[in-house]
Amino acid sequence: MSTSTRKRPGAAKTTPTRKTAAKTTARTTPAKRPAVKAPRTLADLMAQAYALEREAVERYSEFADAMEMHNNREVAAMFRTMAQYEAKHAQQILDEMGWTEPPPPPAGGFQWLAFEAPETTPIDEVHYLMQPWHALQLALAAEQRAEAFFGELARAATTEAVRKAARQMQAEEREHVELVKAWMKKVPKPERNWAIDPDPPRYTD
């Protein structure tokens, strides 16, 4: 069989356009979504919740580093703050469980609804010219995914302890959603041409 029959997305003949962080937010899941499998015990649930928060810390830190390197300091500071919030949430889980460190992950890793934990923003959803409003929009989507995830865990739970804790986590994530929404009201919305760079990395006609 010829290799030319392989379908690649780049084969589309449309001219690539600069996609905004805002526009790409919704596409965060792969084509096939696995069904969520509820943790068996409260400790399993909390270990997964801890991993969820730590992965978010890691990604927000990566975003902050990237924005610092591209001199987008305002957004870098915002991502750094988000990383700190998520680190605090992770620490709260350790404190609540009386753990000095979390239990090791299960064989094969934790199961998520997408490739990454729900509070982790996919790496490709940022832009070097993005503004604080965009960063908050990404955070809002992440918190909403986390809320939905814990809701699904609660529905799938087979023990009352896990169900109750998952509901509690869901409520906490809902609070975070409202906090981010309130934060967004204090931040100016970007202008329509926010992504226009007078000296772009790629040249066009």
Added chain:
Amino acid sequence: MNDMVVPVALTAANYKSGYKPIWCPGCGDYTVLSSITKALAAVQVPPHEVAVVSGIGCSSRIPAYTSCYGFHGVHGRALAAATGLKVARPDLTVIVTGGDGDGYSIGGNHFLHACRRNVDLTYIVMDNHVYGMTKGQASPTTEPDWDNKLSPGGTGVRSFHPLVIALASGANFVARAFSGDPNGTADIIAQGIRHPGFSFIEILSPCVTFRPDQREWKTLVHPAPVAPTADPARAARRIMTDDGFNIGVLYAGDRTPYPTQPGKAKRAVADLEAEFEQ
């Protein structure tokens, strides 16, 4: 007094250097770097026993971002340098990183022969189907009809198929991963490091600057629905007939790796240092 030293498990952070990547925000290479450090933590090989070797290109910057030994070499020659290193120092875990232009075009011939020799290396290619560092020229894996300013109407040239080339040339481990799946990618890299012989891992790693259309990849990739096979003929059929978005280990062979044994140094390191100082 109990003076027994309790070993402390290495974490991904132990493999990261203090340098921050300068890739474009949104680049898939950020998560590949993260996957490499997670894989090394999974394997638990100390940073001073790992060498990361690269050529030229965006993804070839990776050695500087790790705390391991590194060699950022000449364009397309990463595999040649890494082969020499591994043969001279078989005790090291040698990882080679680069992009599709560096590995399949400038370094294409080295790629074939590295597969053929089957030296115990792990070769990680971050494939984004474009030369990103030099502003978006078509690479060997670019689709023939990718229309852009530098190749209007597309190159019209058939795409290189790295996985089947690697298999046909003798690579002992062939896998495809996706940068948007950093944990899955880390697992595949760890398997590649552990597997004897030449391990080739192609990672679909979108270039958001020159190929923003590749953001769609995350909706297209899917786990390979089959277990790895040691039968090259079966693997070849799989690789030739899949949609290019199957991720997982597609071939894990049992060829005997190129024999390496530590050689006796002909000259002391101090002599070499003295020579450099002259």
